[in-house]
Amino acid sequence: MTNIPAAAPVAGAVPLTMRAAAAASPGPAGQLVDATVPSPVRVGSEVLVRVVAAGVNPVDAKTRAGRGVAAAASWPLVPGYDFSGVVVESPYAAFPLQPGDEVYGMTAFPRTSGSYAEYVSVPALNVAPKPRVLSHLEAAAVPLAALTAWGAVVDLAKAHEGQRMLIHAGAGGVGHLAVQFAAYFGARVTSTASGPNITWLRELGASAVIDYTAQRFEQTASDLDVVIDAVGGDTARRSLGVLRPGGQLITLPSADWPTMAADAAAAGVRATGFWVTPDATTLAVIGRLLTSGDVRIRVDTVLSLDEAAAAHRLVEDGHVRGKVVLKVSDY
Template sequence: MRFRLPRSATTRNGSVVAEREAVAAPPEHMRAVVFDAPGAPDALRTETVAVPSRVMDEVLVRVVAAGVNPIDAKTRAGRGVSRGIGAYPAVPGFDFSGIVVASPFEAHPLPPGTPVYGMAAVPRTSGSYAEYVVAPSSALATKPQSLSHVEAAAVPLAALAAWQLVVETALAHEGQRILIHAGSGGVGHFAVQFAAYFGAHVTATCSAANAPWLRELGAQVVIDYTTTRFEDVVSDVDVVIDLVGDAHAQTGPRSLRVLRPGGLLVVVPTGVWPAYAEAAATAGVRATAFTVTPDGTALGTIARLLDSGAIQVYVEKVFELDDAATAHRQLEEGHTRGKLVLRVSDG
């Protein structure tokens, strides 16, 4: 049974709620992907575990789909946020889209039956590679109406990272020159779109196969990193958003050479270039690391941009929950366009 809300109903972040679904009480147990210790992708297995219990401001969500992110693979391998895992087996996964099952109180802005998307508080709680997940209500927003749950699950972490990099850190504006490394990846394809939306002149690096697509997304200049060294064709850039780091072909140090004096380098991958701050100071530019912050209000804004068609999400491939290890193997090959997603249950 379905029932509709008044046409004018909105959530706390301003997203319009089109309809809510009738929900059943959650079971005691659920299927989830777990790993017993850090390891290779084959460490991931499907197990029956207890459904998590919500407390305080948390919302319990029935997961329809879960996004797959590099931080998931790094955590599984013993890096990422693995140091915060309190006990094994652990359930990975930040991104999800699904249906609210239980809210903090009756008049909460995200009541049971609401389609939502957002980020789990991994590793403080179990992750989204599961049939149910709990998350702080402040990390959720109403799902974009124009997207399926599979598409919506690909958005939260990557789009929030891109928004916070481009809008809140780089302060993108008309005429600004921004260079985005790995522009065709999960964060990159959103960063290109946000920078172009706010009027910046966008240069992006990627492989030749993805160049036409990035131009469609708004990049004015696209550089094939396999044939051209970006520092040979780019200079006087205001901001470099480095989604590669120093782990590949010294992308970080080479980026310092293309920034204008006082320009900003944002280093996103963690732990791959410990000396970035000193190197930037020597080069006469600014530099900062970056960590994405869950933000339901920003997700509400992003939902409206998605529903308006101003930006889009690209899902390269969808895997079943039991195939999480295969998804991690493909992710670690490093050539994914956009995002990979796990289908967890029926929407």
């Protein structure tokens, strides 16, 4: 039998209870209040992290409202996938991440409680070293949005030189990273956004930006290889019509569109949904692009943990430029 080296705890570092933002039951943003909840207990290959900042994503708000991933969540609900923080306990002495290391990643929410809390215990495969050039507030904005953008643009669409790609909601958390990844790999990017975001998206690498408040995107977009849709609904459906024969629609919001595959086939194109996967290896690659400056993360608003309800209202309003982040503790 092999002896497993002992974990590397920091004695007394984790109190039995911790501060969190929690919702007692599904409902509007005001359900999220300051709460004291049990601290997580690290097991197996998990890494226990003291959270400095938590990124806010639309799925957090949808879940709090009883949608999103609420079917698998338990209440009181502590939402939150994204975190940046400092390792407090790691699985064993030779594990690459050790107490004191700065890390970022995704929690196992909704199977465990989320990152709107002082501590999270996360699977080792969900956590990567934080890029040094990023503050914790910036790093917490990255994981879910960047892994989604990468999954759609690089893994599914296989972004490459000359590929014609339309990215809806280019100014959002996912969109502004998707535009940059696509441009980095040489795609010719068109994006949709409202007027005030047009110049910024051009700076990020979009060669054309359509102001969706002033015109329908079909008026100028056509014969595209790929559409990445971060809006859903009518925007997703109309996107089938701007693809070239055999082109692909990748739609990110969980769509109530049971006939999607049949509608795409009837239009002579392909369509798929997508679900983000926590992935430390890809996060490390993304971290290198953030470090080199080839890709930038934009934090729109920073709020404190006790302002989590306000953060959800902002995200639900649907016009965040980049990301909203909660400052959980001092670093």
